[in-house]
Amino acid sequence: MPELLLALDCGTTGARALLVDPAGAVLATVKQPIASHFPAPGRVEQDGEQVWSICLSVIGRAxxxxxxxxxxxxxxxVTTQRSSTLVWDRASGRPLAPVLVWSDLRGMARYKQLRAAGFTLWPQVPAAKLEAALEMVPEAQARMARGDLCWGTLDSYLIHRLSGGGAHVTDVGSAWLSGYIDYPDRAAWNRALIAHQGLDGGMFPAIADSWGPLGTGDAGVLGAPVPITAVLADQQAGMLAHGGLAAGTWKATYGTSGVVMASAGARAVSPHRTVPIQALARVGGEVSWCVEGMVITCGAFITWLCGEMGMFADAAALSDAAASVPDTRGIVVRPSLQGLGAPHGRFHERALIAGLDAGGGRAHVARAALQGIAFRFKEVADTIAATPGLTVPDHFPVDGGVAASDALMRMQADALGRPVRRHKVREATAYGAAIAAGLGAGVLTPTDLPRFARYEAEFTPAMGRDQADAAYRAWARVALGGDGVTAPPV
Known part of the structure; x- marks a missing residue:
């Protein structure tokens, strides 16, 4: 009898397949990079057909x-990067335009127009970019009228392909970050916005529960008919790896971008505008909520230093270099290659490296880069912690590839003034998708969730609170032009 759980995790820089048994043991994990293209400043694209081929490849290899x-x-x-936009042919499943990656900012002008018209959205969301994607589709209006087109975020696209065209769905977490949610309803498409843009509602995926029966993997595609029982946005999936959806559950993911997320449970709280409320998951028609803040550039900055700048062989070498020096020698890094996210919302900002002198070397730059990431996570965590009624745990649970850096985790513990616990399964997003698949198939129950929160290491603060706060303020004066975030520390 089949019992294994397969997660397909398609992120910004790569796709991963994870095979897990019901006890939570990871039997296989395979990742393959996905190339992004930058056709103009502020534009980020991927080849949707290549993304699909890579996803099939990692599944087979796992x-x-x-x-x-x-x-x-x-x-x-299935779990994927959020807010990326794709239009494809309903019959064949083939993409008709490039994937517009979440970090693509070609929707900036349209976002401002739609805001002025009374719609609530952000520059990166699909609602600001879907019209631009359709402009790349030949005879888009005629094809839309015939019902030939589908659009969605990558989760919708991949499930459509996996099911041989049988399912066109998303979940409330990805729908929430599309910009198309009807905020009074909070779990349905905004028909007024769809009409305002002259779109056909038939192009949109159905908003399904985050786990449960969603469709069946096509035997002609996968080799056997397998139930598809979970679809979650990537950050939301990661929460399951840290114990579930209950109010007070926190996690931070250090990936291409960085995210701090805290569950509010069944209550939609009202946090600071730059760390907005998000839909976490929907099960049985009931929505769970969370508060989230994004550090837009995290691992991408390290990749840039290693690749484009050629300063280090890889992320591990950068981390080792950072640990080899006691301080940054006054060098300050603001890791904001594509905007300064929460809690600032300054999307026009770009990365900064300041304070260089003849005595500074690559190791000091490496340490300053990790310090900048740690301080950005501190800013988001402190702001979320200031949300009225939100429980703050006594430790900071983390996951993600960049969290492999012990040097960064030590800096993070110092910056926050509380222990940092690193998940045993670094690929917690994929792990959470596998857990959700088990819940949707009835292989697991909600009472099983706490046993998946397994941690391999804990990093405790080695720096006094006054010293840590002074270091942050010194960084903020250069990186932000002021003393930084005024939210109370956690």
């Missing part, structure tokens, strides 16, 4: 790595 076949899989869970 099964091969574990010595299993698709017939051993009980359920599939």
């Amino acid at each position: 099964l091969e790595q574990a010595g299993r076949s698709m017939r051993d899989v009980a359920a599939i869970g």
Whole structure:
């Protein structure tokens, strides 16, 4: 009888397949990079057909790595980067325009127009960019009128392809960050905005529960018919790896971008505008809520230093260099290659490296880069912690590839003034998608969730509070032009 859980996690820089048994043991994990293209300043695109091929490849290789076949899989869970936009042909599933990646800012002008017209959205969301994507589709209006087109975020696209065209769905977490949610309803598409843009509502995916029966993987695509039982946005999926959706659950993910998320449970709280309320998941028609803030550039900055700048062989070498010096020698880094996110919302800002002198070297730049990331996470965590009625845990749970850096985790503990706990499964987003698939298939129950919150290391503060706060203020005066965020520390 099939019992394994397969997660497909398609992120900004790569796709990963994770194969998990019901006890939570990871049997195989395979990741393959996805190339982004930058056709003009502020524009970020991917090839949707290449993304699909890579996803199929990692699934096949993960099964091969574990010595299993698709017939051993009980359920599939899908999680993807949020807010990326894609238009494809309903019949063939083939993309008709590039993927407009979430960090693409070509929608900036349209976002301002729609805001002025009374619609609530942000520059990166699909509502600001879908019209631009349709402009790249030949005869888009005629094809839309015939019902030939589908659009969605990557979760919708991949499930449509996996199911052989049988399912066109998303969940409330990804829908929330599309800009198309009807805020009074909070779990339905905004028909007024769709009409304002002259779009056909039939292009839109159905908003399904985050786990449960969603569709069936096509045997002609996968080799066997396997139930698809979970679809979650990437950051929301990661919450399951840290114990579930209950109010007071926190987690921070250090990936291409960085995210701090805290669950508010069934209550939609009212946080600071730059760390907005988000839909966390919907199960049985009931929505769970969370507060989230984004550090727009995290791992992407490290990749830039290693790749484009050629300063280090890889992220591990950068981390080792950072740990080899006791301080930054006055060098300050603001890791904001594509805007300064929460709690500032200054999307026009770009990265900064300041304070260089002849005595500074690559190791000091490396340490300053990690310090800048740690301080950006501190800003978001402190702002979220100031949300009235939100429980703050006594530790900071983390995951993600960049969290592999012990040097960064030590700096993070110092900046926050509380212990940092690193999840045993670094790929917590994919792990959460596998857990959700198990919930949707009935292989797991909600009472099983706490046992998946497994931590491999804890980093405790080594710096006094006054010293840590002074270091942050010194950084903020250069990086932000002031003393930084005034929210009370956690």
